[in-house]
Amino acid sequence: MFKIVKREEMSEGTVVLNEIEAPLIARKAKPGQFVIIKATEDGERIPLTMAETDPEKGTITIIYMVVGKSTALFKTLQVGDCYQDVIGPLGKPTHLEKVGTVVCVGGGTGVAVLHPITRALKEVGNRVICIIGARSKDLLILEDKMRDASHELHVCTDDGSYGHHGFVTDVLKEVLAKEEIKLAVAIGPVPMMKFVSLITKEKEVKTIVSLNPIMVDGTGMCGGCRVSIGGKNKFACVDGPEFDGHQVDYDELMQRLQAYCEDEKACHDGFCKIRS
Amino acid sequence: MSNQPEKTAKKKSMPRAAMPEQAPEVRRRNFEEVPLGYTKEMAIQEASRCLQCKKPACVEGCPVSVDIPGFIKLIKEGDFTGSIRNLWTKNALPAVCGRVCPQEIQCEGQCILAKKGEPVAIGNLERFAADYERAHGTGVLPPKSEPTGKKVAVVGSGPSSLTVAGDLIVKGHAVTVLEAFHKPGGVLVYGIPEFRLPKEIVAQEINFLERLGAEVQCNAVVGRTVSIDELFEDGYDAVYLGVGAGLPRFLNVPGENLIGILSANEYLTRANLMKAYLFPKVDTPIPHGKNVVVLGAGNVAMDSARTAMRLGAESVKIVYRRSREEMPARTAEIHHAEEEGIEMFLLTAPTRFTGNDKGRLTGMECLQMELGEPDDSGRRRPVPKEGSEFHMDCDLAIIAVGSGANPLLTQSTPDLKLNQWGYIMADLETGKTSKKGVWAGGDIVTGAATVILAMGAGRKAADSMHDYLTWGW
Ligand SMILES: Cc1cc2nc3c(=O)[nH]c(=O)nc-3n(C[C@H](O)[C@H](O)[C@H](O)COP(=O)(O)OP(=O)(O)OC[C@H]3O[C@@H](n4cnc5c(N)ncnc54)[C@H](O)[C@@H]3O)c2cc1C
Numbered sequence A: 001m002f003k004i005v006k007r008e009e010m011s012e013g014t015v016v017l018n019e020i021e022a023p024l025i026a027r028k029a030k031p032g033q034f035v036i037i038k039a040t041e042d043g044e045r046i047p048l049t050m051a052e053t054d055p056e057k058g059t060i061t062i063i064y065m066v067v068g069k070s071t072a073l074f075k076t077l078q079v080g081d082c083y084q085d086v087i088g089p090l091g092k093p094t095h096l097e098k099v100g101t102v103v104c105v106g107g108g109t110g111v112a113v114l115h116p117i118t119r120a121l122k123e124v125g126n127r128v129i130c131i132i133g134a135r136s137k138d139l140l141i142l143e144d145k146m147r148d149a150s151h152e153l154h155v156c157t158d159d160g161s162y163g164h165h166g167f168v169t170d171v172l173k174e175v176l177a178k179e180e181i182k183l184a185v186a187i188g189p190v191p192m193m194k195f196v197s198l199i200t201k202e203k204e205v206k207t208i209v210s211l212n213p214i215m216v217d218g219t220g221m222c223g224g225c226r227v228s229i230g231g232k233n234k235f236a237c238v239d240g241p242e243f244d245g246h247q248v249d250y251d252e253l254m255q256r257l258q259a260y261c262e263d264e265k266a267c268h269d270g271f272c273k274i275r276s
Numbered sequence B: 001m002s003n004q005p006e007k008t009a010k011k012k013s014m015p016r017a018a019m020p021e022q023a024p025e026v027r028r029r030n031f032e033e034v035p036l037g038y039t040k041e042m043a044i045q046e047a048s049r050c051l052q053c054k055k056p057a058c059v060e061g062c063p064v065s066v067d068i069p070g071f072i073k074l075i076k077e078g079d080f081t082g083s084i085r086n087l088w089t090k091n092a093l094p095a096v097c098g099r100v101c102p103q104e105i106q107c108e109g110q111c112i113l114a115k116k117g118e119p120v121a122i123g124n125l126e127r128f129a130a131d132y133e134r135a136h137g138t139g140v141l142p143p144k145s146e147p148t149g150k151k152v153a154v155v156g157s158g159p160s161s162l163t164v165a166g167d168l169i170v171k172g173h174a175v176t177v178l179e180a181f182h183k184p185g186g187v188l189v190y191g192i193p194e195f196r197l198p199k200e201i202v203a204q205e206i207n208f209l210e211r212l213g214a215e216v217q218c219n220a221v222v223g224r225t226v227s228i229d230e231l232f233e234d235g236y237d238a239v240y241l242g243v244g245a246g247l248p249r250f251l252n253v254p255g256e257n258l259i260g261i262l263s264a265n266e267y268l269t270r271a272n273l274m275k276a277y278l279f280p281k282v283d284t285p286i287p288h289g290k291n292v293v294v295l296g297a298g299n300v301a302m303d304s305a306r307t308a309m310r311l312g313a314e315s316v317k318i319v320y321r322r323s324r325e326e327m328p329a330r331t332a333e334i335h336h337a338e339e340e341g342i343e344m345f346l347l348t349a350p351t352r353f354t355g356n357d358k359g360r361l362t363g364m365e366c367l368q369m370e371l372g373e374p375d376d377s378g379r380r381r382p383v384p385k386e387g388s389e390f391h392m393d394c395d396l397a398i399i400a401v402g403s404g405a406n407p408l409l410t411q412s413t414p415d416l417k418l419n420q421w422g423y424i425m426a427d428l429e430t431g432k433t434s435k436k437g438v439w440a441g442g443d444i445v446t447g448a449a450t451v452i453l454a455m456g457a458g459r460k461a462a463d464s465m466h467d468y469l470t471w472g473w
């Protein structure tokens, strides 16, 4: 059993932070790695990236967006409650290297995944420019943390309620025009990662993205998480989740993410009905 | 002695006690076990068919040399407790083996009665003895040696690991089983379906190990959560690797990433481990196909096809590029599948999958094959017939064409020698690997094989590990 020791709601309650006791995982985890979490006996195995780890305290922190049945169930858990299973650390850690100036682009809950990577890139000596975005001001997460983790922070909102009015990709174009960028890291909704990659490809800037296909085991034994990278099949849970953004078949990924859409909606609606 | 031939003739003519089963029309839509098990009377009747051969050929056919005439004689005498004790000396999981061993090419295939008629139903009797014990046994634990103070880590919790854990714990060593999944049992829980091997049986075997004092730690991905070297640093004296052959193979034909194409590993894991057949009562979904095709013809393919039928498919087809003779599944499972209405498309190979604009599977292009010269495996190689292309509609395809070595653990342990296919090199007699204090066995050494071979490897390794813990490497 894995106890929740801290819980916060953000982004108008659509995003939840949990700090969880998991000493074995906290001891080993590196930026970019994820865990698989299952709340109850009959629960689903849900992959979530570790936004933070504290090896001394023996805890890991996850930040998740409430999108369906399982995350809605997670949201009902309070401090002192337990997850039944937490498995990890899974996936390959981010490759960290001093390359010069780096731009980190994050959208939605992707910002939570981006934060530890940004911090680590800064720690190894890069100059880090960050661009984060959300639909509106109230949905923005981790602004202060991202400011601390970077040298320069740009904030965008789709509706203009805060910061730059527009998409992260607009700001990215400006940054790319002004600065000599050696590496881009983009984490967020699949369309965002797709467009960031298109832009950086023109400028031939190496780009890392973190993919989120549907997973089951997270150990390379089911192949459900397969993604096409440069025309070859890779298992995101063991070969990734980070890949060369210029090689990813984003359209295929977007379609595959819809595999259980209808089933999941029915399951979620059922859950919401019971709770209301 | 004079009436011996007469007695033999009589036994030969005595029909084999048929196993009562759920009727095909009923069971094809439920997940309950198909064979219902012998009654006491049926078991005694079947046991009395055994000729009690002086040189039993069946025993030669059993990979772990179960004393077959011995346990059968005890059933015949009504001493069911004696019978299970006899079985246990060679086989730690008789309730499992009685259900899943390919008896027709092992013990029963060698039985002298098979030459003229039907062999003794050894598997059914083994199952009976184990089930009787589960229902009526005392549950008394076997005696345990004094604690040795040695600690053993057993990685994985499939049949080979469970055998090692059971053998070493009674020899007085402290045993910890480390399993990557959230539930122990390996293929016995995530692969083989409930209707063939009820999960309660596996759970009871694990519970037995725990009562003996073994610690079972789930959610422990060795190579990620903890490395083998860290296990030694944490004070373990020896490590057994029984991590199975968990890497799904795909066909590598165009269109294979369409929605609706799953590896058998994924499909069966969703169905069995995650109990997705109960969705939305449980949270994990599983695709429901109307027209399902299963590629491959081993046990894994039969299990996938029969699962799809139980999930409500209108039609389920096994598509296999060789002929019936080469089908690797147990005879009983092929028979069960056909009874349940699963069609066999033999000498057929897919060349491409087709989909709609949403990326969902709609069909499969196929070629008809014919058998040519024998290949490396000694089986005749299928070669495409010219101009034989045809289309098959399907909305769910399950790929069951075998599995390989999962590199997750071995990649994180560079000093472990592997063969060219990525399987761990281990001495076949002792299970010793190239790394000091580390043994391996089961599918991760041999490639995907059988439950009983994995258990056999586990027993040999446990003996060798005990020697090491007592005397040194
Ligand atoms: C490596 C990885 C890291 C991730 N990290 C984060 C994170 O830090 N924060 C966060 O908010 N989200 C993260 N996700 C996405 C998160 O796993 C999904 O949002 C979650 O599974 C949705 O489950 P649900 O039951 O609540 O929603 P559902 O209604 O079941 O599904 C909503 C959508 O989520 C996706 N999804 C469903 N089941 C799974 C599954 N088993 N695995 C992956 N995706 C699934 C599907 O596209 C689905 O359409 C990550 C995904 C991956 C693969």
Ligand SMILES: Cc1cc2nc3c(=O)[nH]c(=O)nc-3n(C[C@H](O)[C@H](O)[C@H](O)COP(=O)(O)OP(=O)(O)OC[C@H]3O[C@@H](n4cnc5c(N)ncnc54)[C@H](O)[C@@H]3O)c2cc1C
Residues within 6 Å of the ligand: B100, B101, B102, B155, B156, B157, B158, B159, B160, B161, B178, B179, B180, B181, B184, B185, B186, B187, B188, B191, B192, B193, B220, B221, B222, B223, B242, B243, B244, B245, B246, B268, B299, B300, B303, B330, B408, B409, B441, B442, B443, B444, B448, B449, B450, B451, B452, B454
């Ligand atoms: C669907 C299906 C049907 C089958 N039917 C039959 C049959 O009818 N008869 C028969 O004899 N055989 C059958 N087999 C084959 C048989 O099940 C296997 O040969 C046998 O289970 C192998 O046992 P094992 O102990 O080597 O490994 P497995 O049973 O594969 O168990 C390995 C375990 O190790 C765990 N693991 C893997 N990596 C790690 C890691 N890094 N850290 C921790 N744990 C890890 C896995 O999660 C798994 O639980 C079938 C197989 C399948 C898939």
Ligand code: SF4
Residues within 6 Å of the ligand: B061, B062, B063, B064, B065, B066, B068, B091, B097, B098, B101, B103, B106, B107, B108, B122, B123, B126, B452
């Ligand atoms: S273990 Fe398998 S091969 Fe051996 S006697 Fe039992 S059924 Fe036959």
Ligand code: FES
Residues within 6 Å of the ligand: A214, A215, A216, A217, A218, A219, A220, A221, A222, A223, A224, A225, A226, A235, A236, A237, A238
């Ligand atoms: S989640 Fe199963 S192989 Fe990646």
